[in-house]
Amino acid sequence: MADAPNPFQLPNITKFKIALCQLSITSDKNQNLDRASRSIRLSVEQGAKLLVLPEMWNCPYSSDYFAKYAEDFDNRDASPTLSMLSEAACCHGITIIGGSLPEWDHGRLYNTCCIFGPDGRLKAKHRKIHLFDIDIPGEISFKESDTFTAGDQPTIVDTVGRIGIGICHDIRFPELAALYRKRGVDIICYPGAFNVSTGELLWELVQRARAVDNQLFVATCSPSRNSTGSYTTWGHSTLVGPSGEIIVTSGHEETTVIAQIDYSNIQLQRKSLPLDDQKREDIYKFIDAHELNP
Numbered sequence: 001m002a003d004a005p006n007p008f009q010l011p012n013i014t015k016f017k018i019a020l021c022q023l024s025i026t027s028d029k030n031q032n033l034d035r036a037s038r039s040i041r042l043s044v045e046q047g048a049k050l051l052v053l054p055e056m057w058n059c060p061y062s063s064d065y066f067a068k069y070a071e072d073f074d075n076r077d078a079s080p081t082l083s084m085l086s087e088a089a090c091c092h093g094i095t096i097i098g099g100s101l102p103e104w105d106h107g108r109l110y111n112t113c114c115i116f117g118p119d120g121r122l123k124a125k126h127r128k129i130h131l132f133d134i135d136i137p138g139e140i141s142f143k144e145s146d147t148f149t150a151g152d153q154p155t156i157v158d159t160v161g162r163i164g165i166g167i168c169h170d171i172r173f174p175e176l177a178a179l180y181r182k183r184g185v186d187i188i189c190y191p192g193a194f195n196v197s198t199g200e201l202l203w204e205l206v207q208r209a210r211a212v213d214n215q216l217f218v219a220t221c222s223p224s225r226n227s228t229g230s231y232t233t234w235g236h237s238t239l240v241g242p243s244g245e246i247i248v249t250s251g252h253e254e255t256t257v258i259a260q261i262d263y264s265n266i267q268l269q270r271k272s273l274p275l276d277d278q279k280r281e282d283i284y285k286f287i288d289a290h291e292l293n294p
């Protein structure tokens with residue numbers, strides 16, 4: 001289903017606008033779809049070529065809702081969310097990193113990000129690899145693995161540059177970002193829904209860390225704070241540049257964040273600070289398992 005990434009392809013576009021659609025999520029799926037559609041339209045009017053939606057935007061982020069709101073992506077007649085995304089991408093000629101949605105596949109549930117190209121075709125599907133299980137007594141207890149099955153593939157798409165995908169908790173794992181870096185990714189997009197406890201402490205930190213370690217762009221998109229249910233999201237959708245600088249960030253309210261990306265900053269940063277040349281592969285080595293089993 002996913003296009004095979006070409007590691008030697010240069011970005012076909014180096015400067016463009018990205019939109020982070022920080023949506024307010026309700027328990028009414030149709031309303032969520034309408035809101036997303038409106039935010040996509042607004043982003044396009046402001047010139048965005050790449051759009052990122054939040055983690056779980058057609059459904060409240062709650063284990064009680066995931067199965068009820070899930071769609072079978074292979075049956076488009078039964079997947080109003082995918083139909084809307086595909087139509088929007090095609091009609092506006094843009095790339096949509098479709099946040100994440102609960103996906104049914106052969107009796108299993110996945111937390112899945114669908115990526116649509118400007119022709120409206122599904123370019124790839126990323127199933128959240130690291131499920132979010134957390135227990136901080138008195139603060140937050142959540143266990144995605146009670147409901148979801150974990151994905152087992154990294155996901156790279158070539159559209160406006162080379163894009164790596166992760167979903168929320170995936171951002172905590174530097175190995176995934178390093179793998180994307182090694183395969184020539186320009187930007188990693190992480191739809192996410194950090195909660196208020198971990199959000200305040202870690203959200204900005206992990207984004208900047210993944211960007212600066214790998215000298216690439218990192219974009220995140222979260223639902224806004226007023227999500228339905230017991231889980232309170234942090235918000236603060238953000239774009240970070242290749243030297244770890246915050247280019248733009250939002251508060252916790254519903255909003256559409258637009259920012260300019262210039263991929264030439266990646267080369268500038270890597271020229272000034274050539275980390276790849278300075279790596280001591282004689283002491284340590286990053287191994288991409290796909291290279292071991294080509």
Ligand SMILES: NC(=O)CC(=O)C(=O)O
Binds near residue numbers: 168170192194198
């Ligand atoms: N949805 C998530 O994966 C949430 C997360 O990682 C967090 O810290 O909150």
